[in-house]
Amino acid sequence: MREAEERTLLISKDEVRIKTEEGKRPILRIKVAPYNTPSVGLRFTEYTQPGCFTEWLDSEQDILSCFNHQRHYILGRRCKGTARFIDTPEALWLEVDIPNTSYGQDLIENVENGNVDGASFRFRCHEGGDRWSNGYSRRDLFKCELLEAGPVVDPVYEETDVTVAMRSLEAARKGEENPHDKDESNEPDEDSSVRHNELKWRALELAELA
Numbered sequence: 001m002r003e004a005e006e007r008t009l010l011i012s013k014d015e016v017r018i019k020t021e022e023g024k025r026p027i028l029r030i031k032v033a034p035y036n037t038p039s040v041g042l043r044f045t046e047y048t049q050p051g052c053f054t055e056w057l058d059s060e061q062d063i064l065s066c067f068n069h070q071r072h073y074i075l076g077r078r079c080k081g082t083a084r085f086i087d088t089p090e091a092l093w094l095e096v097d098i099p100n101t102s103y104g105q106d107l108i109e110n111v112e113n114g115n116v117d118g119a120s121f122r123f124r125c126h127e128g129g130d131r132w133s134n135g136y137s138r139r140d141l142f143k144c145e146l147l148e149a150g151p152v153v154d155p156v157y158e159e160t161d162v163t164v165a166m167r168s169l170e171a172a173r174k175g176e177e178n179p180h181d182k183d184e185s186n187e188p189d190e191d192s193s194v195r196h197n198e199l200k201w202r203a204l205e206l207a208e209l210a
Contacts, residue, residue: 001124002124002125002126002127002168003124003164003167003168004122004123004124004147004164005122005123005124005125005164005165005168006069006120006121006122006123006164007033007039007046007048007120007121007123008041008118008119008120008152008155009031009033009034009040009118009119009120009155010040010117010118010155011030011031011117011118011119011155013114015030015031015119016028016029016030016031016111016116016117016119016151017029017030017111018098018108018111018112025097025098025099025100026097026098026108027095027096027097027098028075028094028095028096028098028107028111028151029093029094029095030093030094030119030150030151031091031092031093031094031119032091032092032093032094032119032120032121032149032150033048033052033053033091033092033119033121033149034048034090034091035047035048035049035050035052035089035090035091035092036048036049036050042165043165043166043169044136044137044138044139044165044169045137045138045139046138046139046140046141046165047138047139047140047141048141048144049140049141049142050089050090051142052129052141052142052143052144053085053087053092053123053144053145053146054087055143056144056145056146057085057087057146060079061078061145062077062078062079063077063078063083063085063146063147063148063149064076064077064078064083064147064148064149064150065077065082065083065094065096065148065149065150066148066150067103067107067150067151067152068150068151068152068153069120069122069148069150069152073103074099075096075098075099075104075107075150076096076097076099082096082097082099083095083096083097084096085146085149092121092146092149094119094149094150096150107151110153111151115153116151116152116153117153117155118151118152118153118154118155119149119150119151119152119155120149120150120151120152120155121146121148121149122146122147122148122149123141123144123145123146123147124144124145124147125141125143125144125145125168126143126144126145128143129141129142129143129144130142130143130168130172132169132172136169136172136173139168139169139172
């Protein structure tokens, strides 16, 4: 089974807001995963494709929503109806009923003050659910499990997130997880070029010694 990965993004004030209605619990609406948008902060460029989460959303699997990915700051659960996901051709949105807790009230205040400027989602890519191209510099996600999503205060990748992402890249390079995936670009393979140059220089060195 593949490792779970996390992705974060900077969002505008129009992409996160609090909806209020008299007699009902406040609702947080936030964009958690834009589609066909290049990632920022990884050592490769990643695109989440429309329909990436369709199969998972059509299932009855539970999905958590937490603040800053902290489970003790849980906001809602899909299985309880307190977290709902709206899948559009442009992006995946989350609506969550904000709990009447101290951190829930803090979240409302911070969103309204503009202090929450990030969103994040945690996922696990299915076997064969991604494709690498352009000399392994681009990754497209087509089929993933959505495990958790929610607002974050500091939308910057931690070193552990980058490390897990790089392990996916290395696994793809070695063919451990996607042996059928091939680089469809016309660019030469970087490792092959390096090996070719090393052999050429070694041959020249041997010729000089002779």
